[in-house]
Amino acid sequence: MASLTSRTRRTIAAGCGLALVVGGAAGFLGRHELNEAWLKYQWRDRHYNAAVMEKALMIAGGNPTEAQNESKEAVTIAEQFAQARTAPGVVAPGAYGNAFTQIQGLTHSAGTWKEVTGVPYNADDPRYRDYYSNSSGGAGHVTGRITGLAADNANHVYAAGADGGVWRSSQGGGAWTSIADTLPSLSGGDLQLAGDGSLWFATGESNTGATSFVGAGVYRLGSPTSAAFAPTDRVGGKELESTTIGRIRFGGGSTVFAATNRGIWYHAAGSKAGAWTFGFAPNPSWMPEIKDDAGNVLVPAGSNWGGNTASGPTDAAYKNIVNDIAVDPKNPKHVVAAIGWRSGDAYNGFYETNDFTTGPSGWHKLSVTLGSITNTSDVGYTTFAFSKTGDRLYALVQQPSKISGSSSLAGIFVSKTGSPKGPWNKIADAAQLHNSGSALDRKGYGVGVQAWYNQFLTVDPANRDHVWAGLEEVFETKDAGSHWSAVSPYWNFYFPCWNIADSKNTCPLAGHPDQHSVAVGTRNGTPVVFFGNDGGVYRRPVNGQVNANGNATDLESTSTDGTLDALQYYSVSVGTETAGSGVVVSGGLQDNGTSNLRKVAPNGTNGDTEMGSGFGGDGGDSAADPRQGCNQLQEYVYLAVKVTNNCATNPGALSEATATSWSLDPGDPNPRFIAPVGLDGADPDTAIFGGQFVYTVPKVWAARDASAVKKVFDLGAGHSATAVSMQDGTAYVSWCGPCNNTGFTRGIATNAGGTWHQLTLASTFPNRFVQGLTIDPANTQHAYAAINGFSRRFTEGPGAGVGHLYETTDGGATWTDTSGNLPDVPASTVKQLANGGVVLGTDLATFYRAKGATTWQVLGTGLPLTVVMDLESAPDGNLYAATHGRGIWSIPAPQ
Known part of the structure; x- marks a missing residue:
């Protein structure tokens, strides 16, 4: 798309x-x-x-x-995050595994990383109710997106973050411990407990529904209540590397199935040994060649893959996506699959086999009627749920032909025979769910507008008529769909119980929107259900209570102690706190606004007991005045930059006139979803932004509207800035355009030498995303560019080139590959330190090269192997890293 x-x-x-x-x-x-x-x-x-x-x-x-812009934004950031790692083509299997192996061979520099954001994050913090905040909406304490949940009947619950690995709680939520930090991929696709008590973690988040780039396979932990995952826990070999895995399902206790973007695979459930077996893909001509560890070909390259067609690799990412698999409780050889791309294709629909061991020949597509849908190409992203005994089969179905409407939900259906052939009866649609206590506005933003992105469905093991369905909100029925309740609404803003003053706000906790995972377990002897969404893990009793509006009165956040730090930062900014009582650490987050943590001491201790959110929605790039950390620039998305002089502290702005933050949005025609924002390293009163145009803002902390923003250079029609850096008035700005895999183009513009101009990049400079830039404080002709994506060995696309760090000493006229012994892993951010050393943040680690050295080390110890999006040198002498799944971390800057 x-x-x-x-x-x-x-x-x-x-x-x-x-x-x-x-x-x-x-x-x-x-x-x-x-x-x-x-x-x-x-x-x-x-x-x-x-x-x-x-x-x-x-x-x-x-x-x-x-x-429905929220839905469009979710599509865009998923695609753009993937593009940066795949353009100009797609990633071949084995890329992340290879990088992980390379990292193991590197030495570590001195120092230990400390987690900065391991404190509660209160989305309803009463200090931050400025004009652009969502505080008081009812989300409560939040963390990042949870894509997998599993729970037992002895207080244990496990949560998988979108890019943060796996956590365990032994008290039914709270006091979380990370148990997967050493794996080569912390991207969570699914999490399931097997009948023998083992915990299965499928890596490779499938919510992008597009190009695969983050998975390292499936891992099995035999003693999850006490042990932690290790790389040796991988099931099979490299055959599922570089895939996304949406669901793993068990059949008859002996087989585990994986629903991937490259078809259906299965494996013996009782063992890690042996390769996964390829089961089925509806479009084998679009499959890449997949081998096992011994080099045996498990899947031959299809006729439409690789160099066989001009668009093969790019289009292939959409051709074999399996949304879900359901194993018939009455017959473990009877397996059902929902397969299809969210925007529709001829292969979309329901498939089944009555003997999966026969391989692809055993699978066939079903002809089903779902309400008004008779053409299976209009059956999109679907989630199944069998009742415990198999006499009911439920399906939550997204409808591709409605993806541009106010809702793309076809409905929730039930087959009362348990047969995937039906007959299927519709038991809910967008209108019915809206009337069940939803907070969404039917005139503009319908229930299920993001049905292509957020779904879960499960049946109470003790009651076949008791069902929970997750879309943007959580819905519950106790009578097989005759009546529904929105037990976790989008927010409380539309309800009469809401008031901005906490003393007058009588609404119960609403929870966070955008649902992805669900599990039923037991806490202190009481059956409970857990919901995983873009704000973390919430729980309530299985047989809970609702108010007159149908909203739960007993919903609880499990993030109240800050131990589940799955926060997905795009940026970090640090500046001195007022009166010198430490520093202010802030940053923009996926769907969780902008966080503020104040009075952080150099040793990492926090004087602020919890973080608050000064801005709502998605947070983007950011910048803070190093002299005064509450002077902040915070981006919503698409270069909608706000400026504040007090961290947007405001207990309740009743109008724009009393706001403590102001919009500097320049109205750029073509910014990236997360557009770059920065300050001049020598003059922190001057800011620089980038969209299609490059903008500067003199005296930025006194600015109150976009009239203060100066347009200084046009990067070109169709071009969008990907990174900015400025020092003593000299700036470098990288761009892409087109930015998608087909026709990808990149470049760098600068005013080094006195006037703005486009650089001529040699053919040896990689045709991949330039994601980070930094300028030598002592010489503005000297700069570095961080290159995202993988080198040519793994990236199938024109001009991918090699290397991840390029250096210029002549104002960009020439560039030299200084990657040296760096692992081949996507890089997003680079900083030259005061000591002349260079630090590079990548998808798996942060690397350091001392001044004058030619080899790289892993910077320090203790940082989880997750995506580092931004690095900032702070006035307290520390280096801060914003990770996209494990919060913000700091380490003393190397000396």
């Missing part, structure tokens, strides 16, 4: 006094932007006026039936 890189923004004023920030290209209004508009109106009048809101939406250029 094409990424949505064109976004025009404007601020409008409606007669009711609403101010809306709107994506003009498609006319979509984001959920957090809708929240801002609605809150401003509610604070004024206390009651939501649908007619006024609809008028405001229409003035904004949007169709109120298409206010």
